Amino acid sequence: MGAMESQLRLIKKYPNRRLYDTKTSSYITLADVKQMVLKQEEFQVVDAKSGDDLTRQILLQIILDEESGGVPMFSSDLLSQLIRSYGNAMQGMMGSYLERNIRAFQDIQKALQEQSQKMYGDNSRVSQELWAQFMNLQGPAMQSLMQAYMEQSQKVFAQFQEQMQSQARNMFSGLSFPGFPSSQQKTDPDKK
Numbered sequence: 001m002g003a004m005e006s007q008l009r010l011i012k013k014y015p016n017r018r019l020y021d022t023k024t025s026s027y028i029t030l031a032d033v034k035q036m037v038l039k040q041e042e043f044q045v046v047d048a049k050s051g052d053d054l055t056r057q058i059l060l061q062i063i064l065d066e067e068s069g070g071v072p073m074f075s076s077d078l079l080s081q082l083i084r085s086y087g088n089a090m091q092g093m094m095g096s097y098l099e100r101n102i103r104a105f106q107d108i109q110k111a112l113q114e115q116s117q118k119m120y121g122d123n124s125r126v127s128q129e130l131w132a133q134f135m136n137l138q139g140p141a142m143q144s145l146m147q148a149y150m151e152q153s154q155k156v157f158a159q160f161q162e163q164m165q166s167q168a169r170n171m172f173s174g175l176s177f178p179g180f181p182s183s184q185q186k187t188d189p190d191k192k
Contacts (some may be wrong), residue, residue, distance in 0.1 A: 007020075008042050008043065008044055009021065009041055009042060009043035009044070010023070010043070010046065011028070011044070011045045011046070011058075012044055012045075012046055012047075012048040013046070013048060013054050015048075015050045019032075019033065019058075021142065030058070030061060030062055030065060033045070033062060034062050037062070043055070045057075045058045069120055083126055084093075097153075101150075101153060104149065108149075
């Protein structure tokens with residue numbers, strides 16, 4: 001058993017929908033799992049009977065609970081767009097694209113928080129109040145920053161898509177398909 005495996009917290013889900021934390025030898029709730037996520041603790045949820053990995057299912061359930069109460073993070077339009085991405089040829093890329101963008105957003109937030117701590121110390125209450133004031137005053141500037149980042153990200157994605165199309169054309173350039181002229185006929189001006 002490696003060091004990484006020993007740090008991984010194992011949670012078993014029983015048929016009665018209860019979650020059992022093997023580290024503390026006690027039953028826990030989704031709220032407890034959410035706290036593990038917030039504390040960045042490594043864990044895995046498995047079906048107690050079959051051993052199937054249910055971690056994603058539990059995380060999605062936490063997101064659903066968060067979206068149901070308070071102020072939702074995802075608009076209906078965004079959720080519709082995500083659903084349309086399933087089954088699409090670019091589905092695998094969409095996940096990594098979203099993951100990179102969220103990580104970049106978190107990096108920006110972390111850098112701003114670290115700057116705030118350097119300026120105002122570790123007083124979290126004061127820091128939170130100042131952060132809220134800063135966001136209220138700098139909302140449009142922050143939105144512009146994020147919009148510029150997203151536009152740049154879209155450009156990179158478009159370039160990547162063009163590169164993939166170019167590679168696909170090059171890969172199939174020697175083949176001819178019924179009903180389609182071969183790429184050699186298009187590029188060779190001597191052949192008519």
